[in-house]
Amino acid sequence: MIYLEVCITFFTIGLFSIGGGLATLPLLQEAVERYQWLTNQEFVDMIAISQSTPGPIGINMATYVGFNTGGILGALLATFSIILPSFIIIIIIAHFFMKFNEQPLVRSAFMGLRPAVTALIAAACFEVVKVSLVHIEQYVETQELLQLFDIKAIVLFLVLFITMNKIRKHPIVYIIIAAVIGGIFQF
Template identity: 60%
Template sequence: MIYLYLYFEYFKIGLFAIGGGLATIPFLQELIQKYGWVTSQELVDMIAISESTPGPIGVNMATYVGFQTAGIGGAVIATLGLVTPSVIVIVIIAHYFMRFAEEPLVKAGFYGLRPAVTGLIAAAGFEVARVSLFNLQEYLDTRKILDIFDLKAIVLFGILMFVTNKYKKHPIIYLIAAGVVGVIFKFG
């Protein structure tokens, strides 16, 4: 029975949470009140873990809540519930999009959308930069202007910008290399 509830509740979240992982949080809070599957403190931990581990944040959180509620079966069921509406909705849209992509109206819409989406992605990158290259909290504590910059991180960033543009290796290689550098030089 718990599987059915998990699937149904996550189907609802997948259907109504528009705009990605963090948009699912208000729905999760509602779930907590309704079923008491996880505590508020657990939810805070889950968000932190989901943001710092690989994979889409919304999927990570669904897996997490599902696992805490009903073990591995629950993790699978909750995650499938979350993505079922996506598959249905996107398949319908994709079907029509491919047919109408060349329509002037659609082209005009995407003419406006493309730069805006590029801006959205830049903002997402900026958000990661804010937490990984800068150290606002330390500056607020010490009030020394140099403390704003996480020097080790900024040096690595500079090297990576140079190397990624000179050698077009697979992005995964750079991610792993940066992880190793992070461990050796004790980043974070």
């Protein structure tokens, strides 16, 4: 019975959340409260863990909640249920998109959409800047401009950004280097 609840819940979340992992939160919270799968504290911990571990946040949350309620089978069912709606929808869209992408109406729509999506990605990047390169809370407390900037992080950012434009190594290389530097210099 609990497996059926997990399947239906995550299928619904996959079907009705548009805009990435954190857009699933309201639906997920509602289900978690209704079925009493997690306490409030566990829910907050679950989000923190999903954001800091690798992989898409939405998948991490589904796996975590599924595992907590129904073990390995629960984790697998939750994850497959959340991806099933988009799997079907995307295959249908991909099928037609590959047929109609040369149509003037579709081409002109994408010419307007591309700059907007680039801006959405830039905005997502800006959100990470706010938690990684600057300390807004410390600045609000102390009102000292020097407190606003995380100097260590900004130096690492500049070095990485300049290097990756000169030497085009695999992104994984820079992620590992940054992890090591973060560990050594206590970011």
